[in-house]
Amino acid sequence: MKNLIKFALVGLIGFGAAACNDPKPMDDDDEQSVIEPFAPTGVLFSQADFQGESGSSDGKYVAGSNFSTGNAAIWDVEANKIVDMVDFPGGFHAVNSKGVAVGESTYAIMGQGTKGTTLYYDATEIEMSYEDYDWETGDPITVTYTTPAEAGSSAYAITEAGDIIVGYYYDASYNTKPCIWKAPFTTKESRIDLPVPTDAEMDFTVNGAEARWVSKDGSVIVGWAIDDYSSDPLVIWEAQADGSYKVKPVSAAYNHPEGKN
Numbered sequence: 001m002k003n004l005i006k007f008a009l010v011g012l013i014g015f016g017a018a019a020c021n022d023p024k025p026m027d028d029d030d031e032q033s034v035i036e037p038f039a040p041t042g043v044l045f046s047q048a049d050f051q052g053e054s055g056s057s058d059g060k061y062v063a064g065s066n067f068s069t070g071n072a073a074i075w076d077v078e079a080n081k082i083v084d085m086v087d088f089p090g091g092f093h094a095v096n097s098k099g100v101a102v103g104e105s106t107y108a109i110m111g112q113g114t115k116g117t118t119l120y121y122d123a124t125e126i127e128m129s130y131e132d133y134d135w136e137t138g139d140p141i142t143v144t145y146t147t148p149a150e151a152g153s154s155a156y157a158i159t160e161a162g163d164i165i166v167g168y169y170y171d172a173s174y175n176t177k178p179c180i181w182k183a184p185f186t187t188k189e190s191r192i193d194l195p196v197p198t199d200a201e202m203d204f205t206v207n208g209a210e211a212r213w214v215s216k217d218g219s220v221i222v223g224w225a226i227d228d229y230s231s232d233p234l235v236i237w238e239a240q241a242d243g244s245y246k247v248k249p250v251s252a253a254y255n256h257p258e259g260k261n
Helices: 002-021 248-255
Strands: 048-057 060-067 071-074 081-089 092-095 102-105 107-112 116-117 124-132 140-148 150-158 166-172 176-182 189-194 211-214 220-225 232-240 245-248
Touching: 002 245, 048 092, 060 166, 060 245, 071 092, 071 102, 071 107, 081 116, 092 232, 107 166, 166 220, 176 211, 232 248
Parallel strands: 092 150, 107 150, 150 211
Antiparallel strands: 048 060, 060 071, 060 092, 071 081, 092 102, 102 107, 102 150, 107 116, 124 140, 150 166, 166 176, 166 211, 176 189, 211 220, 220 232, 232 245
């Protein structure tokens, strides 16, 4: 199942790459393949610099990044316009048929046309500590320091309606937390953690999980648990009647097919 999902992802990336290699014809006088900006907050650029990562289900949009600047970018295929999201260094990972793309720029972002926004994250500072030794005396000491409550986030999928975005974020200790963002996306209540399968359910030590794909209606989310071998074991989240999600560690049955070690 994991290979099937990865195959599908490679195919989707291939769609973006193929789109970039075969753009719509440009005007003869447009030798640089650059179209004038259609809004002051975006910078249009050459197809040669566009790196497509995934496309919308109807083929109208491609999400990706500008190779030259490293910024997130969207290609409107029908209008043949590629816009650099100048305020969001990073990249888009997915786009729906409405032209709404999602990705990362330290913290998860969404954008449409030339407008973008940062999805909710905890911007507070917290105190953390660790045990160490005084280099001069050799005595044990406790070192306390201040750090952001979160260390970044990424969005990897969006529903067709644009009301649910899925991805994950890192806490201050870089533990990976799968989550969804619901409209309006920018408030504390907008972000909801997804349950992570337990060590007992997966039969190995679980170090978090990542949510990567979502069905058109948001009822099913697909991703993987994080193990010590980076094998990306498949997990699925299914929407419940109350709006919550239940995790199904479907790959657990295949961890030790001939019995536990």
